[in-house]
Amino acid sequence: MDYAQRAFEHIRHLSETIGGRGSCSPNHRRAAEYSAEALRSAGAGQVELEPFRGVASTYLPFVLAFASALVGTSLALFFGNRIALGIAALMNFLGTWAMYAESEFASNWTRWLIPTAETFNVTGAVSPQNKPKRQIVLCSHLDTHRTPIFYSSTAWQKAFGVSVTGAFLSMALSALTFGLGSLLDLNWFRWAGLLFGLVQMYALVLVISAEFTPFSPGANDNASGTGIILAIAERLHAEPLMNTTVNFIFTDCEETGAHGIIAYLKKHAEALGKDAIYIILDEVGAGQLKTVTEDGLIRKYKTHPRALQLARNANFGLSRSLIEANGEAYTDALPATKQGLIALTVSSAFPNPEQAVSHWHQMSDRIEFIDKQSLQDTLTFTWNILQEVDNL
Known part of the structure; x- marks a missing residue:
């Protein structure tokens, strides 16, 4: 199966059929229900919409x-x-x-002072062929950002x-x-x-x-991460791991303060254990694949060394070499990193950002700017990570 094409189809549906997906919005709910059904169709089990109190406003x-x-x-x-x-x-x-x-x-x-609203994450899992020895979490956020001039x-x-x-x-x-x-x-x-x-x-x-700008369609940020994970779920149905349970989470309210992943960690982190590995896919549909070495808006937190070493071990079979770089803001990995958990953000970047057209948090973040080679590299890299973890 062409899993890059499958990821592309998911990205198209999220960014075009559904469109902008503001935190706690009806469009987020549509995206969540679509992702949950896609997980079920891929053979994942324990698929649920897990409620939590979120915040709709970024600013x-x-x-x-x-x-x-x-x-x-x-x-x-x-x-x-x-x-x-x-x-x-x-x-x-x-x-x-x-x-x-x-x-x-x-x-x-x-x-x-700020009102909250009930929203939810989408969760699911694929069990290994043998008794589970390890846990890995694949995560992406469904919500999209507003599109300010800055x-x-x-x-x-x-x-x-x-x-x-x-x-x-x-x-x-x-x-x-x-x-x-x-x-x-x-x-x-x-x-x-x-x-x-x-x-x-x-x-x-x-x-x-x-606060008065529309929500980005979010093809790269972050339908790309969701599309990749859904494609990985399909591949796991055909090629299950031997010893590792793969957990899936699609969060809401990442753009407004990582509320979704925080709610998930409160509910699941203890059961998953300190050795669980969290892989966050965020903006992986255009440019050269990169891993984030530091995360945070004001105070920077270093990525767990075991996560970085895992990424280096999985850096093979790509069309372009892997970049390691500091994060520009924060991702869903940050709350896990702050708790001492093994979390890695996988993203993408242009080698010369001065010459690159910015679609980040813009209405131009559309399907036509998604690069299928970037999707293929992300699929290869993520699958390599799964194999590395399964063989530990």
Whole structure:
């Protein structure tokens, strides 16, 4: 069977027939039901829709964080007295806390305000021929991102990265500056707010505008990962492993804070055990195959060394050599990595990103930009990993 073509057909259905799949949305439900039925048709067992409470908005936590900081900074500028400076310091601290906590998937005051909705992950498994000795989890996310302007080109992405760093630093420095100004009763510290306020306002405008953009059709991000896993499930039906149970999970709310994989780990990680291996396929449909060596938005977490070694052992039979590189943001591997679990993100990249057209989080992330050779390399690499694990 041409498994790359099967993966391509799944990608087409998810990105064209269903289209944009916002977290907690009806289209996500359609994608989940389609994936569950495809797993059953491939012979997987224990296929379920596992409910959890998710979050629909990617940017609302940051809107609240930046708004809190900007209101505080404005109070310091307009009033400049000791009380105003103290309030400004507190509100900037709240913004700093919220932004950092969100990057760590941790509880914070914005999560107390933002509504949640019931959604679900899709799970299933294929048992080995013999008594199971090992567990591997193949994971991809079904939801897609909104399409803000700051993802529209490499230059915009770099500028946005600088803006995010600048906004975080502006809030942290504002909290410190205004706090000292209030403590020492130095009202002239208020004028630092001219610079801090501009940075915070710029960041706030960007994230508010993002909330009004449509959802990407997400052919590469991440129908590609789902298509590959569904094709792998079909191959496992014909060629089951000897000693390894292969678990499948298609998550929701990856784009809004990895809520789906966190819910999955809470329910299953203990039973799977510390030696279970998590392989996350994310954007594997265009470019040269890569593995992520560090993951995280603000604080970077190194990929488990056993996961990287496994990837190096499986690096054969590809049309182009495997790249190892730091992640640009975060993936569903990060919550597992933070728990000390063996998790690996498999993605793809262009060797010269300056010359590549960006489709990441854009309406142009469509089926015509999916490269079948990239799909074949991902299938080969993922199958190699399964064989490596099964032969441990």
